[in-house]
Amino acid sequence: MSVVAEAQSSGAADTQLTRAVHAEWTKLRTVPGTGWLLLTAAALTAVVSALAAGSVSCPAGGCRVDPAKISLTGVDLGQAIVAIVAVTAVSGEYSTGMIRLTLTATPRRWLVLAAKAATVGAATLATGAVAVLASVLAGGLLLARHGIDPAHGYQALSLGHGPVLRAAVGTVLYLTLIALLSLGLAAAVRDSAVAIGVVLALLYLFPIITSVVSDPAWHRHLDQISPMTAGLYIQATTNLRALPLTPWQGLGVLALWAAGAMLAGGLLLRFRDA
Amino acid sequence: MTAVAPYRSELAAGNDGFAQLLRAEWTKFRTVRGWVIGLLVAVFLIVGLGALGGLGSQCSVAPKTPSSPNPPPQACPAPPTGPDGEWVNDSFYFVRQPLTGNGSITVRVTSLTGLYSTHGGIQPGQNQLSGMTPGVQSWSKAGIIIKAGTAPGSAYAAMMVTGSHGVRMQWNFTHDVAGLPGKASAASPRWLRLTRSGDVITGYDSADGAHWTRVGTVTLTGLPSTVQAGPFAASPAYSVTSTSLGGSSSTGGPTLAIGAFDHVSRQGSWPAGRWTSGALGADIPGSPVLPASVQGFRQADGALTVSGSGDIAPAGGDAGSTIENTLAGTFAGLIALVAIGAMFITAEYRRGLIRTTFAASPRRGRVLAAKAVVLAAVTFVTGLIAVAITIPLGEHLLRENGNPIFPVTTLTWLRITAGTAALLAISAVLALAIGTLLRRSAGAVTAVIAAIVLPYLLAVIPGILPPDAEEWLLRVTPAAAFAIQQSVPRYAQVAADYTPGSGYFPLASWAGFAVLCAWAALAFVLALVALRRRDA
Numbered sequence A: 001m002s003v004v005a006e007a008q009s010s011g012a013a014d015t016q017l018t019r020a021v022h023a024e025w026t027k028l029r030t031v032p033g034t035g036w037l038l039l040t041a042a043a044l045t046a047v048v049s050a051l052a053a054g055s056v057s058c059p060a061g062g063c064r065v066d067p068a069k070i071s072l073t074g075v076d077l078g079q080a081i082v083a084i085v086a087v088t089a090v091s092g093e094y095s096t097g098m099i100r101l102t103l104t105a106t107p108r109r110w111l112v113l114a115a116k117a118a119t120v121g122a123a124t125l126a127t128g129a130v131a132v133l134a135s136v137l138a139g140g141l142l143l144a145r146h147g148i149d150p151a152h153g154y155q156a157l158s159l160g161h162g163p164v165l166r167a168a169v170g171t172v173l174y175l176t177l178i179a180l181l182s183l184g185l186a187a188a189v190r191d192s193a194v195a196i197g198v199v200l201a202l203l204y205l206f207p208i209i210t211s212v213v214s215d216p217a218w219h220r221h222l223d224q225i226s227p228m229t230a231g232l233y234i235q236a237t238t239n240l241r242a243l244p245l246t247p248w249q250g251l252g253v254l255a256l257w258a259a260g261a262m263l264a265g266g267l268l269l270r271f272r273d274a
Numbered sequence B: 001m002t003a004v005a006p007y008r009s010e011l012a013a014g015n016d017g018f019a020q021l022l023r024a025e026w027t028k029f030r031t032v033r034g035w036v037i038g039l040l041v042a043v044f045l046i047v048g049l050g051a052l053g054g055l056g057s058q059c060s061v062a063p064k065t066p067s068s069p070n071p072p073p074q075a076c077p078a079p080p081t082g083p084d085g086e087w088v089n090d091s092f093y094f095v096r097q098p099l100t101g102n103g104s105i106t107v108r109v110t111s112l113t114g115l116y117s118t119h120g121g122i123q124p125g126q127n128q129l130s131g132m133t134p135g136v137q138s139w140s141k142a143g144i145i146i147k148a149g150t151a152p153g154s155a156y157a158a159m160m161v162t163g164s165h166g167v168r169m170q171w172n173f174t175h176d177v178a179g180l181p182g183k184a185s186a187a188s189p190r191w192l193r194l195t196r197s198g199d200v201i202t203g204y205d206s207a208d209g210a211h212w213t214r215v216g217t218v219t220l221t222g223l224p225s226t227v228q229a230g231p232f233a234a235s236p237a238y239s240v241t242s243t244s245l246g247g248s249s250s251t252g253g254p255t256l257a258i259g260a261f262d263h264v265s266r267q268g269s270w271p272a273g274r275w276t277s278g279a280l281g282a283d284i285p286g287s288p289v290l291p292a293s294v295q296g297f298r299q300a301d302g303a304l305t306v307s308g309s310g311d312i313a314p315a316g317g318d319a320g321s322t323i324e325n326t327l328a329g330t331f332a333g334l335i336a337l338v339a340i341g342a343m344f345i346t347a348e349y350r351r352g353l354i355r356t357t358f359a360a361s362p363r364r365g366r367v368l369a370a371k372a373v374v375l376a377a378v379t380f381v382t383g384l385i386a387v388a389i390t391i392p393l394g395e396h397l398l399r400e401n402g403n404p405i406f407p408v409t410t411l412t413w414l415r416i417t418a419g420t421a422a423l424l425a426i427s428a429v430l431a432l433a434i435g436t437l438l439r440r441s442a443g444a445v446t447a448v449i450a451a452i453v454l455p456y457l458l459a460v461i462p463g464i465l466p467p468d469a470e471e472w473l474l475r476v477t478p479a480a481a482f483a484i485q486q487s488v489p490r491y492a493q494v495a496a497d498y499t500p501g502s503g504y505f506p507l508a509s510w511a512g513f514a515v516l517c518a519w520a521a522l523a524f525v526l527a528l529v530a531l532r533r534r535d536a
Helices: A003-010 A012-030 A034-054 A067-071 A075-096 A098-105 A109-145 A162-189 A192-212 A216-225 A227-235 A247-271 B018-031 B033-055 B323-327 B330-351 B353-360 B364-400 B410-438 B441-460 B467-476 B478-485 B509-533
Strands: B088-090 B092-100 B103-116 B141-147 B156-162 B167-171 B175-178 B190-197 B200-206 B213-219 B226-234 B238-242 B249-253 B255-268 B276-280 B296-300 B303-308 B312-314
Touching: A012 A034, A012 A075, A012 A098, A012 A109, A034 A067, A034 A075, A034 A109, A067 A109, A067 A162, A067 A227, A075 A098, A075 A109, A075 A162, A075 A192, A075 A227, A075 B441, A098 A109, A109 A162, A109 A247, A162 A192, A162 A227, A162 A247, A192 A216, A192 A227, A192 B033, A192 B330, A192 B441, A216 A227, A227 A247, B018 B033, B018 B364, B033 B323, B033 B330, B033 B364, B092 B141, B092 B296, B092 B303, B103 B141, B103 B156, B103 B226, B141 B190, B141 B255, B156 B190, B156 B200, B167 B200, B167 B213, B175 B213, B226 B255, B226 B303, B323 B364, B323 B410, B323 B478, B330 B353, B330 B364, B330 B410, B330 B441, B353 B364, B364 B410, B364 B509, B410 B441, B410 B478, B410 B509, B441 B467, B441 B478, B467 B478, B467 B509, B478 B509
Parallel strands: none
Antiparallel strands: B088 B312, B092 B226, B092 B276, B103 B190, B103 B255, B141 B156, B141 B226, B156 B167, B167 B175, B190 B200, B200 B213, B238 B249, B255 B303, B296 B303
């Protein structure tokens, strides 16, 4: 009895997951576009953040700016690119028929989805870390030039400061959860145009609908369940009492959305013909 | 060596006109079940979210009176409407006499000063003047007015001195003409005159009382033979919206204008009589007007001092809802139609159908044009149906929930309805063009949504970006096209919060729409070039 066969029979689940992850990683990194898209996501996030921070005009330093939040504005756009990567990781296989090969190689379908989540999540985590780091550095420099600095009573934008660190780490997690949400929805919907439409509608429509609802109770509830609005509470470092949820609760709302999408995607993948 | 004749089919050449192409593309569109379902989803989203906005907007007031300390809530009252049908502010202190027939009234204004409150909060019955800061607002007004009556919103024409915009002639709330520049003072007073002749009122100003300049002539149709005329003072609420990020905050409060008049005279058939006086439009709960008790007028040695609060001007939509509030679902419908627009071409690439299409019709530009025409027509009609259902339904729900709705003319209603449908159609064509360029659905859909929906979101939700950046976004990105939905006009003679967050776009309706069209045209030309140069 060979060593290989023994390994296959004993740590089966472990090995299968490792192999599935390896396969997914190979697909993700060799598909033309993934690298460029992730680079674009990081670059757009940093550039838009820097533009937003650079456009703050506060001559007397008298305006109530949330330095962390404004320095991370680019995530509003960057998340859309992250969503493309996640959606195409699933939909791309359906459009080329590759999914049948994948499921033949790894018949346990939840394993495929878990492996995709692991690889896309890890890639997003790394991209998000770079994007957030660049955004915070740029924001710190630009805001200080506009008088948003400790000399004018603002907290310095440094990762050594607890709330700023929470905002930065939370934003990286936010991007990762957006990737998982997109992945789950894409597995459920299969077509890339529909999947990306649903993801962006979920993210961008809640705040717009909320803005025309004048009833404060409705307003608050819509904010509380909106994946983007609630999720981005993690970036708030000032005036936390005014938020309808704490920052981590807000990120939790997005995590619930992502978990729901992954569950729906996983179930449909499991019980539907590929 | 014999020349080989190229193969020619025996079959008669088929008709390959543009009409055939349109028919082919229309057949492709209507036979893909997902796209037809997508159109229905778009209609459903536009209507459904419009209804949600109506259901979620309750407006009620509970005016407390001594007799009923806990009254049941009532629907919010609509502001008075002016002669042209728009909402107006019509609150000021009016020192008046009824005057019959033709004549003229002349005054000299020797000063315009004021007080303002920075801490808002109006407590009825409380004398607040002690806590107020001296200072005149830029559109504080003192002058003379001829008004059809004392009913709110009735027709008028007025000559006035303003805080920092010189002498103005204004009439019927929306009209404004500049006269002499500069402030009025004892050393440099301003003489004002209004002359009535039938329905025609002419305003004059003068720096010395001898040399008069005509400022404007207006016809107030249906002016009764007896009008109310005399000096007035009004001062709009003070408001400063701070440029804070993470939640805009505005501070402000009511203000008072104090005008000093002398040399009051009446000419023509208008006799000198006793002045009656009163604060019009004061003591309405929630309005930023000082209580009537602190407004007033004094008369001594032929000189009059009039203190008034409020404004005589168009009111904007803040007092209720606007027609575009019912159209928040446009964004959801737009996302669905953009996805269909991108798929209309990317699906052909994915399935390889594009090769058959180009084999049948080798002139590729015409194929793309046919696709654009079919897509634009289908999405325009879909949008038109959705908007035609949504506006009446949304308005009904808003009214049921006690929201008064800013009145619009039929022309504005048509512009908003057809403009929204056109906006959806052009957005779908933009998605088609970008889909042709990228040949990938996900990228094309994301690009169009990030170009249209995201800038709108960033600009309109207050507290994400600084105000300058908000306005800039709505000038250069395709999101500028949503200006086509703005129903409340902006006026140069009103100091209001004209920001995207309050529903005012930096560009005029059609200019904003043109920005989207320009982007779509650019993308379409690039798509044509790419389509011809590239292998299919």
